[in-house]
Amino acid sequence: MDSRSPDSLSPGPDAAAATPAPATVDLAPLRRAARPRWPELAVWLLPVAAWFLLPEDLALLTQIAIMAIFALSLDLVLGYAGIVTLGHAAFFGVGAYAAGLLAAKLGIGDPLLGLLFAAAVAALAGLVTAPTVLRGTGLTRLMVTIGIGMMLFEAANKATDLTGGVDGLQGIEMTPILGLWSFDLWGKTAYVYAVVVLLVLFLIARRIVHSPFGLSLRALHMNPARMPALGVSVDARLAAAWVLGATYAGIAGALLTQTTQFVSIDVLGFERSAEILLILVLGGAGRLYGALIGTIVFVTLHHVLAGIDPEYWQMWIGLVLIGIVLFARNGIMGAIDPFERLLARKKTEP
Amino acid sequence: MTVVFDGIASGMLLFLIAVGLSVTLGLMNFVNLAHGVFAMLGGYVCVVATGRYGVPFLLAVPLAALAAAAAGAVLERTLFRRLYGATQLDQVLFTIGVVFVAMAAARWGFGPQQQPIRLPSWLQGQVTIAGVDIGLYRAFLVVLGLLVAFGLHRTIGVTRFGARLRAAVDKPAVARGMGIDVDRVFVITFAIGSGLAGLGGAVGVELLGLDPSFPLRYLVYFLIVVAVGGSGSIGGSLLAAVLIGVCDVAGKYWVPQVGAFIIYTVMVVMLIVRPQGLFGTR
Numbered sequence: 001m002d003s004r005s006p007d008s009l010s011p012g013p014d015a016a017a018a019t020p021a022p023a024t025v026d027l028a029p030l031r032r033a034a035r036p037r038w039p040e041l042a043v044w045l046l047p048v049a050a051w052f053l054l055p056e057d058l059a060l061l062t063q064i065a066i067m068a069i070f071a072l073s074l075d076l077v078l079g080y081a082g083i084v085t086l087g088h089a090a091f092f093g094v095g096a097y098a099a100g101l102l103a104a105k106l107g108i109g110d111p112l113l114g115l116l117f118a119a120a121v122a123a124l125a126g127l128v129t130a131p132t133v134l135r136g137t138g139l140t141r142l143m144v145t146i147g148i149g150m151m152l153f154e155a156a157n158k159a160t161d162l163t164g165g166v167d168g169l170q171g172i173e174m175t176p177i178l179g180l181w182s183f184d185l186w187g188k189t190a191y192v193y194a195v196v197v198l199l200v201l202f203l204i205a206r207r208i209v210h211s212p213f214g215l216s217l218r219a220l221h222m223n224p225a226r227m228p229a230l231g232v233s234v235d236a237r238l239a240a241a242w243v244l245g246a247t248y249a250g251i252a253g254a255l256l257t258q259t260t261q262f263v264s265i266d267v268l269g270f271e272r273s274a275e276i277l278l279i280l281v282l283g284g285a286g287r288l289y290g291a292l293i294g295t296i297v298f299v300t301l302h303h304v305l306a307g308i309d310p311e312y313w314q315m316w317i318g319l320v321l322i323g324i325v326l327f328a329r330n331g332i333m334g335a336i337d338p339f340e341r342l343l344a345r346k347k348t349e350p
Numbered sequence: 351m352t353v354v355f356d357g358i359a360s361g362m363l364l365f366l367i368a369v370g371l372s373v374t375l376g377l378m379n380f381v382n383l384a385h386g387v388f389a390m391l392g393g394y395v396c397v398v399a400t401g402r403y404g405v406p407f408l409l410a411v412p413l414a415a416l417a418a419a420a421a422g423a424v425l426e427r428t429l430f431r432r433l434y435g436a437t438q439l440d441q442v443l444f445t446i447g448v449v450f451v452a453m454a455a456a457r458w459g460f461g462p463q464q465q466p467i468r469l470p471s472w473l474q475g476q477v478t479i480a481g482v483d484i485g486l487y488r489a490f491l492v493v494l495g496l497l498v499a500f501g502l503h504r505t506i507g508v509t510r511f512g513a514r515l516r517a518a519v520d521k522p523a524v525a526r527g528m529g530i531d532v533d534r535v536f537v538i539t540f541a542i543g544s545g546l547a548g549l550g551g552a553v554g555v556e557l558l559g560l561d562p563s564f565p566l567r568y569l570v571y572f573l574i575v576v577a578v579g580g581s582g583s584i585g586g587s588l589l590a591a592v593l594i595g596v597c598d599v600a601g602k603y604w605v606p607q608v609g610a611f612i613i614y615t616v617m618v619v620m621l622i623v624r625p626q627g628l629f630g631t632r
Contacts, residue, residue, distance in 0.1 A: 084439050132618065136625035138438060139381060143577040146570055147618040154611040270570070274446055281443055315454030321447030325440050326432070 034210035043289065046296075047195045058187040064299045065194035066255045069201055071279045071291035073248030078277070079286035080209060081241035082221040083133065084142055086273050087149025088249060090129075093268030095122045095250025097156065100169045100263040105162075109175040111193065111258050115251055122250020126243035133242065134235055146270070153268040169263035183259070190259040197255060201248060205288055208244070217241055221286075278317060281324055284333030293332050352483045353603045354596060359488035361595020362495030363557055365588050367550030367568070368575035369502060370543030372587040375576055377519045378536060380434060381441040384448040385547055385572055386565030388418040390456060392548025393560040397465045407470045411552045418548020419541040426540040431533075449565045456562035465560040487556060494553065495588075498546065503584045515539055574617045580627025590628060 050061050070092055077083050095118040102117050103109045133144050156163045163169055176182035181189045208214050216237055220227045228234050257263050266272060275298075283294020306313045328335060371385040392414035399410040429448075433441050469487060476485045506512040517525040518532040526532050551560075558568065574594060579586030594613055601612035620628070 078439075084442065086442070132622055136621060139375065139573075139577055140621050140625045140627075142381070142438070142442070143573055144618055144621050146573065147614045147621070150570060151611060151614040151618065154608075154614065158607055158611065270566070277443070278446075281439075285439075312454050312458070314450045318447040318450030318452075318454065321443050321450065322429075325436075325444040325447070 030210070030215070040289075043292065044199065051191070055186075058191045060299070060303060062187055062191045062194045062259050063256075064295055065191070065198045066252050066259070067276070067279065067299060068292050068295040069194075069198050069252035069255065070249055070276055071283065071295045072198075072202065072205055072288065073245045073252060074276050074280050075285060075288060075291040076205060076209075076241055076248065077245035078280060079290070080214065080217045080221070081238050081245075082217075083145075083238060083242060085133075085145040086142060086270070086277065087145035087147070088245070088276055089268055089270070089272035090149040090152045091122045091125060091246040091249035092253040092256075092272065092276075093152060093156065094125045094246075095119070095253030096257045096263050096267040097163060097169065097253075098122065098250065099254035099257040100172050101162065103172045103174065103258075104169055107173075109173050111174055111177050114174075114258055115197070115254050118250045118254030118257075119247050122253070123243055123247040125250070126246025127239075129246075130239040130242045134238055146273075149268065149270060149273055153265070153270070156265055156268055163263070163265070166265050168265065172257060172261040172263070174258055174261060183261075187259070194255055194259060197251065201251065202288065202292075205248070209288065213237070213240070218286075275317075278321055280331075282320065282331050284331030287333045290331055290333040297332060353600050355484060356488060357596030357599035358592055359485070359491045359595070360557060360599055361592035362491045363550060363554050364571060364575055364595055365495050365550075365591035366491075366498060367547050367554065368572040368591060369498065369584065369587050370546035370550075371572050372576045372579060372583070373502075373543040373546075374540055376580070376583065377515065378434070378539065379519075380430065381438055381445065382430070383442060383445040383569060383573075384452070384565070385543075386569050387449055387452040388422055388544040388547035389551030389554065389568075390452065390560065390562075390564040391421055392418045392551030393555045393564065394456065394460060394465070395548070396552035397467050397555060397560060400468060401466070411549060414552035415545045415549040418551070419545030422544025422547075423537050423541040425544075426537050430540065431536070434536075449569070452565060453562045456564075460562070462562055465555065467555040467560075469556060491553060491557075498549075499584060499588050502546075506584065511535070511538070571613075574613065576627075578617055578620050578627055580624075583627070586628045 047061070047065070051058075054061065070088075073091070074085070074088050077085060077088065098118040098121040099114040102114050108114070108117075129148055132148070133141060135141075136144055157165055159165070160167075174183050177189065177193055181193075183189050209217075216227065216232055220232070220234060220237060224234070253267055256267065279294040279298045280291055281294070282298055283292065284290030301316070302313065305316055324331065330337065367386075367389045370388070371382060374380050374382050374385070395414040395417045396407075396410045399405040399413055400407055405413065425448075429444075433444055436444075472486070474486065476483050478484070506515060514525070514530050514535050517528070518530055518535045522532050525535075551564075554560075558564070571594070575587055575591045578594070579588070579590030594616070597616050598610070598613050601608060601610075605612070
């Protein structure tokens with residue numbers, strides 16, 4: 001897309017050179033970062049292990065996979081593009097309702113078709129909202145994201161004929177995936193389906209964030225004044241990231257609809273937007289695995305703590321948030337960073 | 351006309367609570383999503399004082415404001431001041447955390463139910479002036495709102511403290527160099543903002559209700575007032591609050607099938623047209 005943007009990231013005198021000289025720039029560190037590493041494989045063995053170890057909890061595990069996709073989508077928007085949003089549930093909800101309405105009202109129950117449809121509708125919603133969101137900065141931008149989220153919530157709340165309002169959307173019938181695997185009572189198909197979608201979306205996201213486009217987003221984050229000076233169209237890139245995040249969120253919403261065969265109005269709720277933000281910063285924003293780890297830790301904690309004492313779950317969320325901001329700015333992934341660096345140093349030393 | 355008057359009254363109430371946020375967020379540039387917590391605190395103080403201890407309403411309201419101001423000052427000293435230089439995301443996360451803790455605390459202390467309040471008899475009922483039904487309590491809110499707006503406008507614009515505040519906000523380093531105790535100015539400002547929220551929360555129990563989810567339920571409304579009014583502008587907040595109050599009440603009265611949709615639409619449209627708010631300078 002823009003082969004010169006990585007230059008600006010690499011240290012050394014080449015970066016400051018006025019004439020473009022791509023051949024002299026050492027891209028090796030960037031290539032190294034883009035290569036898969038062995039701990040990643042370990043992370044992806046987790047869902048396989050969970051299948052065997054926790055066969056009773058497949059529904060919860062499916063929820064984790066779906067929330068992980070949602071967290072991933074926010075990571076693209078917030079962690080990489082740096083757009084602070086408190087209305088991200090809007091796209092999750094759009095995707096959920098798109099998939100639900102397609103199945104319930106039009107009778108098209110094919111799951112993959114539903115995913116594609118939801119992704120397209122959410123992408124369209126992202127495209128429509130992008131100019132509005134990117135117009136303001138700071139508080140104005142934050143308020144516009146909240147406003148869009150609340151508008152959609154109210155719209156879904158009032159359009160009871162279409163969405164069922166607070167009663168939720170019912171009558172969603174799913175046909176077997178690819179005509180082969182039908183959704184079973186124990187949630188086995190749903191689990192595998194969600195994990196596979198997560199894996200595919202994760203690999204795509206991984207490819208994107210290590211591409212020149214992804215690097216330019218990160219550079220924008222680091223130095224917002226320099227990127228336009230280098231001739232990068234800031235708004236176009238942010239808008240692209242916004243639409244991409246919206247698409248991912250829409251797919252996550254659609255998955256929730258398809259695996260539960262129900263859409264509740266709180267897919268669009270403000271709480272969901274706040275919760276996913278918490279999940280992301282808990283894991284560590286700006287890293288793809290932060291989204292995954294944050295989701296696993298959060299949903300597990302929620303399950304355990306809410307089981308012990310559902311009343312004060314909220315207080316725990318609050319305390320965790322306060323603690324993160326005061327003591328652990330980079331979340332769980334930030335906490336394991338020093339170890340990773342230690343590992344990397346050992347390798348490079350002769 | 352009655353609808354318009356009701357709208358103005360609820361706008362005034364919104365202004366009372368949100369103007370404190372306009373001060374902290376607009377002047378001190380601190381995104382304080384926990385603002386509603388102080389309003390909730392004021393509400394609970396008022397309810398407990400009038401209901402359990404039989405304190406007269408007119409005494410309980412200032413008491414609520416004082417309690418919220420004290421809580422604001424303590425929180426500013428201990429926690430919030432660490433975040434003045436932090437990124438917007440940090441401020442958002444931190445203050446949402448405070449909201450969640452406060453909601454849990456309120457539920458623990460008072461239970462999840464709505465709190466009732468008994469108004470003094472002279473504030474109940476309504477009078478009809480020129481064909482417009484005017485609730486006495488709503489008239490009281492309008493008067494109170496105008497008084498606060500005028501007082502704040504004078505305080506920030508005319509007094510020595512106001513001058514110090516504006517100096518401390520614009521260039522903290524220079525203000526410090528001129529011998530202004532910037533930290534103290536910020537504490538006092540924060541306390542005033544929180545106290546006003548407490549005041550608004552106390553007089554708002556009758557109209558808005560009071561339960562532990564209060565800070566989150568009305569958070570968006572407060573933020574709308576500040577964002578639409580333009581941060582830091584008293585007049586802007588007043589106008590925005592009244593506009594939103596009227597739109598909200600009128601919308602719910604005439605087109606109930608659309609409901610709260612109207613407010614968010616108004617806000618988004620306003621922010622697209624004027625991203626810096628009605629009277630914003632930044």
